[in-house]
Amino acid sequence: MRHLTQIRWRLACGLVAAAICAAPTLAEDTPLSKRIKDCAPCHGPDGNSRTATIPSLAGQPKFFILDQLIFIREGVRPVEAMAPFVKTLKEDEIVALAEHYAALPPKSSDENVDPALVVRGAALALRLRCASCHLPSLVGQEQIPRLAKQRIDYMNEVMKAYRDGRRKGGDSIMAATVFGISDADILALAHYAASR
Amino acid sequence: MITKNSRGKSFIAIGAISILTLGVTAALAQKPPVRRGPPGLSTMDKSDRTMSNQSQKLRPHRAPPIATALDKIPVGKLKLPAGFKAEIWSHGHVNGRTMVWGSKGTMFMGSRRIGRVYAVVDKGDRREVKTIATGLTHPNGLAFRNGSLYVFAIHKVFRYDSIEDKLDNPGEPVDLTQAFNLPPEIHHNWKYVDFGPDGKLYVQVGANCNICEFNPGIRGHIRRYNADGSGMQIVARGIRNTVGFAWHPVTGELWFTDNGRDWAGNDGPQDELNRVPRNQEGANFGFPYCHANGIPDRDIVRPNPCAGVIMPAALTGPHAAGLGIKFYTGDMFPREYRNVAFIARHGSWNRENKFGYDVVTAKVQPDGTALIQPFMTGLLDENTNAFFGRPAYVLQMPDGSLLVSDEQNSATYRISYSGPK
Known part of the structure; x- marks a missing residue:
């Protein structure tokens, strides 16, 4: 029962993400700014997420972002909502995205900290x-x-x-x-x- | 609107969970208190967290998931005994680790995090790398028999039949997952597998923790199967995490590397090279109660922890991470290397001064122990505490040279000998 509820909860989060996030641009050689616009609806225009269960990327170490984008692209870390965004990403675009988000200043979450x-x-x-x-x-x-x-x-x-x-x-x-x-x-x- | 509805439903669901949880808590409160470990720790995981000084020199290293450029591969740093030389044999197979030969000369490579299996085809003056499987979970276990490649990815087992005839389009493999019925936890469960001299398929199952007690019928051992996954037997137990084993060419005995526990200090307990003595199959190698050459565990204390435990044939160094092992049976190297084991040491992470990052030899002594000596070094600079590569596995080539895989640089080195014999 509880397990089922958790699955529903995760499914709901996926739907939220899919509904909010703009349809990805699948054209090759997309400029970095276009890629960043794809990320913004969920992860925040400044890399600080205001979306439930979606992580902030601002100030993340460069290699962490790079690794995760590659793992998600390879399908070894399956993230359904991310799949359309990462499947055409090339190595140099991943490096550029990682450098972009690593350089952004992180801001506190808008949740209540107890x-x-x-x-x-x-x-x-x-x-x-x-x-x-x-x-x-x-x-x-x-x-x-x-x-x-x-x-x-x-x-x-x-x-x-x-x-x-x-x-x-x-x-x-x-x-x-x-x-x-x-x-x-x-x-x-x-x-x-x-x-x- | 859809978004709001979805969220609203989810919050209601969470509310329901909280009420259920409160109910369960109230019921539990009436029972006598159960003895528990320190807060925040599983009662099963016994590692002494207070030992940590939160040192930032004890963290795992990164294996870049992008191949090192050919001119940056540190082959020039490798140091070998006189008469030996190293060259880059293959590269570009991102984070490739385990290596097995196909019967038609293809070299297959498994990996961990990147989730790929590669086929490396020798084109004479160069090697062509093909990715034959992706998206697997730590497909480190590879074995080859009768034209088929067996791929073990944690508990999933796939057999690619006639694989060398269709490297560009391997098709769907035969799924043997159910037959092997392996535990699905990932930690220390990336597989090492190989066919033994008895034709059985030998498979490791690690302990899914740093230091804990576990069901020895499920974890912490080497088991063997018929090639179809039937007839499982436990061959050696009390093993924390072996990811390399081989059979001595003369005695036929099984030798395996085992990685010692972490978070118990810089100096140990040391990793082990073990021998399963003939007629002692199923023997106990000590984990989690007895480490290295008879060191009782500091956290899981029990009387006579080393009673009945088979001591290692050799200690292979603190946190050294000995992975692949192969006995040398070729003719290229000098005679003293015959039947000597080569062991790739991946190098330490849970140690302030780095250790390993090399290939050592293990020379078997008449009493069944082994003598460990350096063979391929140069990837660790002790003065700056920096490493340049991480040897993972070794593989003898048909001409008697030796391949060493470097997971960090996504390359293999071919070591050959041309000096006097």
């Missing part, structure tokens, strides 16, 4: 050694994403997906890190990260 959950999340983050990879400021580095100022609803879903084996592609070290932790702990981590 201070009590932030305190709890900070203690958990210490135990889970988040800073070893994501850095103490949680701004990320190289292939490891920025978590600071990321959307809470997005991180909440992604960490659960890692834990439950639904997140494909990328490294599996995140799966080992969140191995067996509770939904409540994941939510606290998401609030903590968003507050940074």
Whole structure:
């Protein structure tokens, strides 16, 4: 029952994304600005998402964006809403998009951050050694994403997906890190990260 | 309008979940408290999180999913014993790792994150790289038998029949996933597979954690099957994560590399090279209770953790990540290399001063242990703590030269010998 509801919820998110996002331009050799316009309806014109469960890209490490665009294009990280946008992307366009979003200033999420959950999340983050990879400021580095100022609803879903084996592609070290932790702990981590 | 409706429905659904959850919590509260681990940790994952100093030198490295340009491949940095030389044999197979030969001379490569399987065809003066499968989840396990390529992608198993006759259009493979019935978790479950001298297909299943207890009938072992996925037997257990094994050419015994646990310090426990002694199939190699040459685990404490555990034939270094192993049976290299194992060490990530990033030899001693010595070095600069490539697997060529795959640079190096024998 609960599982079914979660599937519906994800499906609904996909529909929202598909409805909001403009139809992709499939012509080859599209200029970068055109590509960026394709991304803006969901990820925000400045790379800061105001759409539920859609991640912010502003200030993400260049290599993280590059890796993910390639994994999504290859189908090893299947993201249905992204598929039409990435399937014609060439390596040099991916590098240019990665550089573009890496250079944009990240802004805080428009969601409400719960201070009590932030305190709890900070203690958990210490135990889970988040800073070893994501850095103490949680701004990320190289292939490891920025978590600071990321959307809470997005991180909440992604960490659960890692834990439950639904997140494909990328490294599996995140799966080992969140191995067996509770939904409540994941939510606290998401609030903590968003507050940074 | 559709958007609003979809969102509205979803929020109602979430509300319903919260009410259900509250109900369950209230029911649980009446039961006696269950002993749990520290908050934020699974009761199964025992790794001591407080050990971390949150050092930023302990993180995994990136394998660029774009091939290194030919003139940037660091073949010039490779150092080898006198008389040996290295050259680039193939390149452009993004993040290619495992290597097997087809019977008609095609070299097949598996990968991890990029999800591709490649066919490398020798055209004399150059190699042509074809991508024969994409979108798979860590298709690291490759084996070849009777014209068919077996591809293991975590729990999915595909057989491409007569593959070398149709490299440009491989078609749909035979799906053997159900027959093999492997666990679907991804972590430490990218496969290494190979046909043994007994004609059985040997398959690894890693522990899906850094350090935890698990059902030894499902995980943490090497198993073997008939080629159709029937007749599963466990061959060796108590293994954290082996992604390379081979059979000694003379004794026929199974040797395997095993990666030691992380987050327990820079110096270990060291990785292992293990030998499954003849007539001791099913033997226990210690994980998660006993590491390296008899070190009890610091987090999962039990009496006599190393009792009955077979000790490694050799330690292969802290966090060194020994992956591929092959025994040398060719005629090209000097006689002292005969039946010596070559082991590719991918190099450390969970260690402040990097270690490995090389190929070592393991010379089997009369007592069944092995002596580890450097063979191919130069990809690690200890002074700057920088690495330039990551050897993953080794493969003997028909002429007796040795191929080494470099996952980081999407290239293979051919090592040949032309000195005095």
